Amino acid sequence: MAFQVQQEAARLGAAETIGALLAADGAKGHSYIACTIFARGREAARDLADAVHFLSSLHGRHPGVIDHARDKAADPEVRAWLDAAAAGFAEERAYLMRAVVAAGPLPSTPGHAECEAAVTGQRHALDMLGRSDRNGCALGAALALVLDWRAVRAVIDAAAQRFGLALTPPALPSARQALAIAAEAGSPAVERAMVFGAQQLLVQHRGLWGLLEARSEARAEVFA
Template structure:
């Protein structure tokens, strides 16, 4: 999946802004995903199963965010990155789905009907971002997904280990490659659209982590 990036000098812009968004609102900063889900004792298996099921609800189908972004006519500077990201995400999706199968059924949780509605809304929001006609929006969403996938991957890996799935090496472009390709976008309107797409994707991910945390608490309360 190696690809060659252009070497042109680029002024700071979308890459710096997206990096700041990731540092502030990425999955690694959410308390549930950052640590709590790994410290639930005997509830950890159900929490991890719940997580991979809901992650697959957002990102387990094809075409996903990266695939839809790839379908839009990309600027030559980002074509290689999009191709590599789409190829890598196909591998990540297959790994996720093997883990979902090994995890078994979705854990029974009070209020599940409301959860289904919430996840459907998140999935629709992500699709709208990836299909946006605004130049740069789909790229921003795809880049944020690739960057934030590192936090998601930690959860998927933990679930894979728990349920006996062989771990696979990460397949997506690196953070350096991803931020590097965003530095090549110099049009101010496209930069703003990239930042918007990234911001909105991270908002949907934060909503997913909040939902998983609430579902974990509801299962605990149901046992009391």
């Protein structure tokens, strides 16, 4: 699907292409993170705790993708959007960390060392995207993170409710604002870089969703 989206990129602008990437590869379209994790009965508590712990491993550190992109922004409009996104994500990060504390220890799961190594690799990949010198790459990754976070936030909210934590309002800029920034990319080279950054961010997210699903299945076998 990602290859088909790349083929369409030559005919679509950055905003349309990133929107297509979200539809094809975003968290909302992943069966585990969008549906199964909420319907696991007695296992839901372990699955949700696992999810917030690993999300914090990937996105709980500062500076993150959005912060790095902001440091590179020269256009005033883009910089203003990234300022708002960085401030909003700081609130989202704090909420995520409160959910981690409320969830308690990371659930015991077979193959944990390998999972930790995989997430370390994903975190490094995101750091490289955020620090990329290719004009538009970091911005594309930041846009994809903001857009994909809406589906991720549903998981954090479910964990908060499960573990007795008060919900907080979403703090990130709207999808409409994000896509408006993408639509003003400028040159075709910048558009391509933005699409690449967005695509690679989503690749890392999908890797995490697959990892969480595999961990859930491994626990189910142990505790069956």
